[in-house]
C-alpha cells in the first residue's frame with residue numbers, strides 16, 4: 508500500500524498550473540491570482556468625512572455650543588472650493604473630501620442647522636469622523652499575493668484599486684463520468700433487477716461546482732471497453748481533467764487496465780487509506796485522469812484527498828487542502844492501524860467551547876446517508892487502532908453548517 512502522503516505528492520507533482528489569463532472581475536470569483544495586487548494609490552484616495560455633518564477646526568468648537576458661518580455645501584463626489592477658517596464650517600456628506608483647514612467633522616445630530624450658519628452643540632477633537640487618505644491601504648502596499656483565491660471581498664479590493672481585469676489562472680474544465688453496468692440515470696422510474704441509480708456523478712458535479720470549475724458531463728458508461736475508450740478520449744480531448752468513478756477495484760481492474768495503457772499512462776494504486784483504497788491516476792495523452800472508486804463515500808473522500816487539491820493546484824492556488832481543527836470524539840471508534848481513516852462525523856460546539864464530533868452513521872464506504880449528514884472527516888492516522896470517547900481528533904471540515912432558523916430569530 509502506498510502511504511497517503513506519497514500518493515498526494517505524486518498526484519500534485521504531475522499537475523501543472525494552467526496558463527494565466529486576464530478576466531473581468533465579474534468572471535473571476537473563486538479563481539487564484541497570478542499576479543500580486545499592488546496598490547497604485549492610497550485607499551481611500553483622499554481624506555474624507557466619515558459622517559454627514561460639518562467640517563470644522565476642532566479648536567474652534569472646543570467651547571461648544573458655538574455658532575459658525577457655513578461657507579458651502581459639499582456632497583459626496585464634489586470637492587470643496589474654499590478652506591475652513593476660524594469661525595466657519597463647511598457642510599459635508601459622508602465620503603466627501605475634507606476641506607483644507609478643517610481637521611474634524613461634527614455629526615449633524617450634534618448641531619442645529621440655521622440659515623447660512625450652524626450651531627455646534629458638542630465639541631470634537633482633531634481627527635474625529637475623518638478618514639485619512641491611505642487609512643485602508645497605503646500606496647505601494649501588496650494587498651493580495653499571487654496564489655490567493657478571489658473571494659467576494661477580494662474582488663471588491665481589486666475593483667477599488669482599479670484592477671478590473673486581474674491576471675488569474677483560468678478556470679479548469681473537468682469531464683465526469685460514471686461507470687458500471689448496474690448504474691442507471693437518477694430519473695429511472697422503475698429500477699430493474701440489480702440496478703442502482705447513479706449517485707456519484709451528482710456528488711462530483713456538485714463538489715466541482717462548489718470549487719468553481721466548469722463541468723463536462725460524460726454520463727454513464729457500462730462495463731464495456733469500447734464505449735469507455737470513446738468516452739475517455741472525448742474527455743481527454745475536451746477537458747483539462749477527466750474523472751471517473753467505479754471500475755478501479757480488483758474485480759474490474761482488468762477491463763480498464765489494458766485500455767488505459769493504450770490511451771496513456773495510468774497506474775492503479777492501493778493507497779493506505781480508508782475508504783478509497785483503490786485509485787487510478789495518470790495521463791490520458793496529456794490530460795490528467797483520476798479513476799475514483801465506485802462506492803459513494805470513497806468518491807467523496809478521494810475527491811477531497813486527491814482531486815480537489817489537484818484542481819486547486821491547477822488553478823494556481825497556494826493553499827490546497829481543507830482546514831483541519833481539533834475536536835473531541837463523542838464516542839469510541841475502532842480503526843485500521845495500517846491506514847489513514849476518514850470517519851464521517853457531524854461537528855457541534857459544546858457548552859465549554861470545544862468541538863464535539865459524532866459519527867453520523869455506519870462507516871461503510873457505501874453509506875451515503877452518513878456522508879450526507881457529515882460536516883467533517885475525523886482523521887485517524889496510521890498507527891492508531893482506535894480512540895476512546897473524549898479523545899482529541901483532527902477534523903477536516905468539508906462544510907460549515909448554516910446556523911439559526913428564521914423562527915429562532917423571530918421568536919428570540
Ligand code: AMP
Nearest residue numbers: 685705706707753754755756800801802
Ligand atoms: P466498483 O468500484 O465499480 O467496483 O463499485 C463499487 C461499488 O460502488 C459497487 O457497489 C457499485 O455498484 C457502486 N457504484 C459504482 N458506481 C456508482 C455510482 N455512480 N453511484 C452509486 N454507486 C455506485
Ligand code: MG
Nearest residue numbers: 686687753754
Ligand atoms: Mg463497477
